[in-house]
Amino acid sequence: MNSGAGIYFDGVTSTRRDVVVELAPDGLQISGHDGRSWAQWPYDEIEELTAPDSILRLGRRGSATLERLEIRDPAFAAAIDVRAAYVDRTGGTRRRERMRVIAWSVGATVSLLLVAWFGVPAIAARVTPLLPVALELKLGDAVNMQVRGMLDTRNAGAAFECGIAAVEIPGRAALDKLVRRLEAAAALSLPLRTNVVRRDEANALALPGGQVYVFRGLIAKADNADEVAGVIAHEIGHVAHRDGTKAVLEGGGLSFLFGMLLGDFVGGGAVVFAARSVLQSSYTREAETAADAYGTDLINKAGGDARGLASMLDKIGGATEPGAKILMDHPETKARVAAISKAATVVSPLPFLNASEWAALKNICAGS
C-alpha cells in the first residue's frame, strides 16, 4: 500500500481538505485530489496525537502551526506506523514513559515521608532555640486564644480559671507559693503563668510562652502537694525546652508538606490531620521523656520529693498531653515511672505545702 486517503488541516485556516497521502521514500507526500501539493512531512518529524481509537492523528514535530493529518484506514495507518520513528500505535513508548513517571512519583513520596519523619522535627528543633522570646510570647498568646476557645466550656457561667472567687483565694496563694519555689529553681528566660482551670480531666498542659494550665481534675486526683508539684515541674520542662513552640512549628511544617504540596486529593483535610497526629505523637514521646527528666531534676534542685511525679503519672496513665491518650501507653508509663523514681535523689525532701495549704489548694475551684 503506497498511498491512502486522509484529511488535512494546514494549521493556518480551519478548512478541511480531503487529501491523498503518498508514502514517499523520505516522508509523507500530502496532496489534493487535483494534484496540488499541500505538504511534505519527513518520517522523523511526524508525531502521533491523541484521537478517537478509529483515527490516526498526526502532527509535525516542532512546527509553528498546528497542522494535522488524519488517517481513518487502519491498514494505511499501520503502514505509516512502520515508517515513522515517533509513531507507535502499540502504545509501548507511552507505557515506558508512564512507568518512569510512576517510579519517580513513588520515589518523591518516599522522600517526602522521610522528610516528614526525620526532617520536620530536626528543623523544628534547630529553629526553635533561634526564635526570640518576644516572638514566642506572641505565638503563645495566639495559641492560648485558640486553646481556651476549645477548653473553656463555660460551665454554668463560672470563670475558666479557678482561684478568683473569695473562697478560692487561699488556694491561689498556695499554688503561687508552690510555683514560686519551682520557678526560682528553674530560672526560666520568660515569666511563668500557672493557672488551675475548670476541666474535669486529670491533665495539665504547657503552651508556648510559659502558660501552664493544670486541670482541676488533676488536683482532685492528687493525694499530696508533691504530686501536683511534680506535674507542674514536668510542664515547666516543656516550657524550658520550648516544646510548645516546637510543636507549632512541626504542625505547620507537616500541614504544609501534606496539605499544600501534595494537594487535597480526596477532598478533606482528614488525612492530613490523621497523618499529623500519628507523626506528632511519635515526636511527642521523646519530648515527654525529656520533660520528665527536667521535672525530676527541677524538684531535686528545689529540694522536693520527685517521686510525686511518678506516683501521679502512675495514677493517670501517663496522659500529660490532651488527645495523646490513645498513643500514650502502659509500657511507656511504667518505664517513665521507673526512670523518675530512680532519679529522685533528695534524701530528706521538704514538702511543697503544709497540710493547711494543701487543703486550700484542694479547694481552689470551690467557687462553683
Place this chain on the structure above:
Amino acid sequence: MTSLDAGGIATGGGARFLGQRRFYWRLLIRGAALLMFTLGIYRFWLVTDVRRFLWSNTEIAGEALEYTGTALELLLGFLVAIALLIPIYTGFFLAALDMGLFGKLSGIIAFAALGVLGQYAIYRARRYRLTRTIYRGLRFHQEGSAWGFAFRAMLWWIITVLSFGLAYPFQLASLERYKMRNTFYGDLGGRFEGSGIALLLRGFPMWVLLLAPLVLAVRGFFGVDWTALADAVAQGGDDVMSKIEGGNPGLGAAIVFAMLMAGATIALAALLYPAFQAMILRWWASGLRFGGIEVRSVLRTRQVYGAYARFVGYAMVFSIAMGAIGAFVLGVMGTAVSIGRVDTADQIATILALLIGYVVTALGFSTIYRATVLLSLWQLGMESLQLSGLSALETVKARGRPSSALGEGLADALNVGGY
C-alpha cells in the same frame, strides 16, 4: 475544498461522544491506586489522561477535539503557584500572631484575598485549558483580564448571598458573558446570549421549594419571648434550662420544628440537585455562540437523574464491599486487643489501617462519581447539542498563543479545580 467526508462518517450538525465507559473506568481506577501510592503527586498525570480521553473522544461536526496539555506543564504551574503562595501564607501567619486590629481581622482578610485569588485562578485555568484545546488544526484562546474577572466574581458572590440566591442566575449570565466574549476559536469570537431573567423564571419554583421550609422555621421563633430568654441565660445557674423552658413554653416545639424544616430543605436539595444541574447545563449550552454558529441543548432532566441513579447504585455496592472488608480488619485487630498483646506500634498500625481505609473509601467514591455522574454529564451535555451556522467553520484563521499553566497550579493549590 470539499465538505465530503473521507472516512464515511456523517458530518451532522451535532456532537458525538465516542469514548468507551470501560476504558474510562480502567483509567480512573488505575489513577486512583497511583494517587494513593504517590500521596497525590500522580494527579497531574491523571488529570491530563482524563482530559485527553474526554477531548479526543468528543466529535463536533465530524471532527474530534484534541487536548495538547501535558502533565509536566501542570506540575510546573503548581510549583510556581506554591512559590507564590508560600510568602502569602507566611504573611497571614505572621499577621495572625499580631494581636492588634490587623491580627484580629487577618482571618477575614485572608478569606477574602484567597477568595479573589481562587477566582483569578479559575479564569487563568480556563485560559490554559482553552489554549490546549485544538479543533481542525486551530487552537482556542481566551483574552481579558483575570483580575477583572476575579473582582467581578467576588462582587457577584456577595450580591448572590445577600439576595438569598435570587441573584444567582444574573451572576451566572454576567460572568459567562465576560468569559465568552473573551473566548475565541482562532479568530472567531465567542459570546454568550443566555439571559439571567429566563433562568430565574425557570428556577424560581425550586428556589421557593427550598426556602419555604426555612422561612417557616424562622417564623416559628417569632412566638418566643426573647427578653425573658436572654434574662434566663444571663442569670445562669444549674436550672437555666428549666427557667428557659418555663418562660417560653413554645421554644422546645419551635426548635424541633426548625430542625424538621432544615432536614426537609436538605432532603429536597438533594432530590432537586440533578434537575437543577440539568436546567443550568441546558441554559448555559443554549446561550453559547461563536460568530455565526449557534448552539442549542435538548438535554433531558431524566437523563441526568439516570446518571445519579447509577452513581447511587455503584456507591451502594462499593459501601457494602468496604463495610465487609472493614469489619474483617477490625475483627482481626479486636482479637489482638483482647489477647492483651497491644503496644504502641500496634496502635499506630491501627491508626494507619483506619487512615488507609478512609483514603480508599474517599478515592472509591470520587472514582465512582467521576465515572458515572461527571462522564455522563459530559457525554449527555455534548450529545444534546444542536449546532447551526456551521459553514462559518470553514474559514476561521489561526490566532492565539498557548498560555502558562500557572492558573491551573493556583486552582490546584487552592482547591478550586474543575475537569
